[in-house]
Amino acid sequence: MKLLLTGVNHKTAPVELREQLAIAPERLGEATHALLDFPGVHEAMILSTCNRVELLACHESNSPDLLSFLEGYLGVGTASLRPHIYEYRETDAVQHLFRVASSLDSMVVGEPQILGQVKESYTTARSVGAVQTHLEKLLQSTFAVAKKIRTETQIGSSSVSxxxxxxxxxxxxxxxxxxxxxxxxxxxxxxxxxxxxxxxxxxxxxxxxxxxxxxxxxxxxxxxxxxxxxxxxxxxxxxxxxxxxxxxxxxxxxxxxxxxxxxxxxxxxxxxxxxxxxxxxxxxxxxxxxxxxxxxxxDLQSVAASHLADRAREAQRAEAIIAEEVQRFQRHAQALNATPMIIDLQSSAEEMRQAELRRMQARLQSLTPEQQAAVEALTRGLMNKFLHLPMQAIKAAALEADTVMLEVMRSVFHLTRTQEPANSRITSKTVPAETDEPVIAGNQKDRS
Structure with missing residues (x-):
């Protein structure tokens, strides 16, 4: 799944244009649902404030034309919009969202209202079914980053709005x-x-x-x-x-x-x-x-500019935090791409283990329950040790986006190519990619 963010803000568009795009709070749910139904969009959120209107969408291979959505839904001509529109994709979209929620992209750097507005947009999008697996992870990370910046910098030290x-x-x-x-x-x-x-x-x-x-x-x-x-x-x-x-x-x-x-x-x-x-x-x-x-x-921008000098140093610290958190989010997202492959590997190994136990069942019947439990633990432990290095290789290949290595691993272990269905907006529950401990199908721990 890919990310696309399209919008205008106080830096790119005059108020005369922004007011044509503004979506009233009571219409935000309807507009978000319409965006979700727009061709190519799988998850969506709309942020509409006095200073910006931004559309965030998850999509697959073909990028949706969000500019056409704005034209069709709000009736604003593409020709008048195009010079003022900005677009961010993938890592750039993540970075922009982190900066917006942390008030680094606000007219008044450090103002506290924007995070609440992002949360309200998230709540609305979630209520209409527009936020699922991918945007959920992104937005929860966004809120955590904004909180971290408020905690670790003085960017919001004085009340500014x-x-x-x-x-x-x-x-x-x-x-x-x-x-x-x-x-x-x-x-x-x-x-x-x-x-x-x-x-x-x-x-x-x-x-x-x-x-x-x-x-x-x-x-x-x-x-x-x-x-x-x-x-x-x-x-x-x-x-x-x-x-x-x-x-x-x-x-x-x-x-x-x-x-x-x-x-x-x-x-x-x-x-x-x-x-x-x-x-x-x-x-x-x-x-x-x-x-x-x-x-x-x-007109308030000229007055707001006087606040920037006092906050420039703290803003630099905040930008450094965001750069680090964007990399962390991308590493985590790339690691998650390996999860279906790891689950497939675990499932295949578990099927082999169970098949061998069934083959030896007649010989194991004479064992006491304690001895049978010991055999179960032994075979499971051997499988875990065997899977550890291949799983690490798969995770490393995913982090490095090494598609050649991933294909080699698929071929060596006869793994299927697991992908999200084209029309699915909800992914199945997967094993967290951060853990190095192999988790065997049928004996997974709840790590939520």
Whole structure:
């Protein structure tokens, strides 16, 4: 099975394109299932955040055209996508996924939200049957690597997120947030993080508006703020100096005419909008209103760049860990390729051992149970010792991708060519490749 990862992110595509590709959380399961049904795809996962949309697929010999899937499912033309798309295969795909989950590929290096988003995508893909043997191993390794980097480096030593960068930008705009009123539109994790940072920077009052009013009430209570009913949003918004939006709306919440109305009520006192949603909550045309200043998520990159210098050394340490873990994963994956062949060898040897015991059964009948057990142990031990060196040779050949040696071993021991069925998404249970101890069919230990 082979790996292919196709996507766009904040480095390769502007927000105008990313918002066309963004998949709402409630549609992620449906989209993942559609990807699983796409020709050539055997396992799949989709990661869709404000900064990236990535498709991860397991396939066999023929690589699926994931660009065509994006065009067909989302209706975005291939011509507009192609200049912004990146593709990673095999080891490069593993490395990229490790870097993404560890926040080395984020707009703000070290931000903690991305790992949770990868886990949510994994959970969704698993719930629709899109994650099986191969992606399960890869994603569990991904989570372990991200945890290791958090533990062994200081890359996440300070709380950094898109929300905190948005607040830093507001502070730079005003010089100080003391006495400023802030309206949060959306009561999700981003808004909660923004509220926390705003209060730390001295914001005077926080208003929260959300389509589900109870969510707005809970968030507002957590920060001694005030909840605003969504239907009262436009009547209240002019009271805020800063509006930060982070919703899942597929349409603009604020447009140019709203900005004109707010400025009129404020007697032309300036307003600052920070839109950290994808798709965007605010029509870029609002920037044309004198006194209204809009910053979207791509504008935050210049602010986020200031965090990179402080984290460069820790990022280098993290990159070294990832390089080592990618090699470890590939060695493990290559060793697993030898497992069917090893099981075939063990099975053949066990059949020979049993056949010999049956042939000698008449002579062994006079033995006591203890003596028969001793014969059983002796023949099993001899077989294990005989199998040890061939098994080591098979594992070494698999690790080195030495197909010639593997064919020689198949020929010498008359082994069949064991492959996963073309349409199978679930492999049979196999013996772990890490152990050097021969495991005999019918007497396998559970090592899970």
């Amino acid at each position: 898109i929300a905190s960068v948005a607040v830093d930008l507001a502070k730079k705009i005003f010089g100080s947030l003391e006495g400023k009123r802030v309206l949060l539109v959306g009561a999700g994790k981003m808004s909660e993080l923004a509220a926390r940072h705003l209060l730390q920077q001295g914001a005077d009052a926080i208003y929260v508006a959300n389509r589900t009013h109870d969510h707005a009430v809970r968030l507002a209570q957590n920060f001694q703020g005030r909840a605003v009913r969504f239907e009262d949003l436009y009547a209240t918004a002019d009271q805020a100096d800063i509006i930060i939006t982070s919703t899942g709306s597929q349409e603009h919440i604020f447009r140019r005419e709203h900005g004109q109305q707010f400025l009129h009520k404020r007697r032309n006192r300036p307003m600052f909008f920070i839109d950290i949603a994808v798709p965007r909550d605010i029509d870029p045309e609002i920037n044309r209103v004198d006194g209204v200043f809009l910053y979207d998520i791509d």
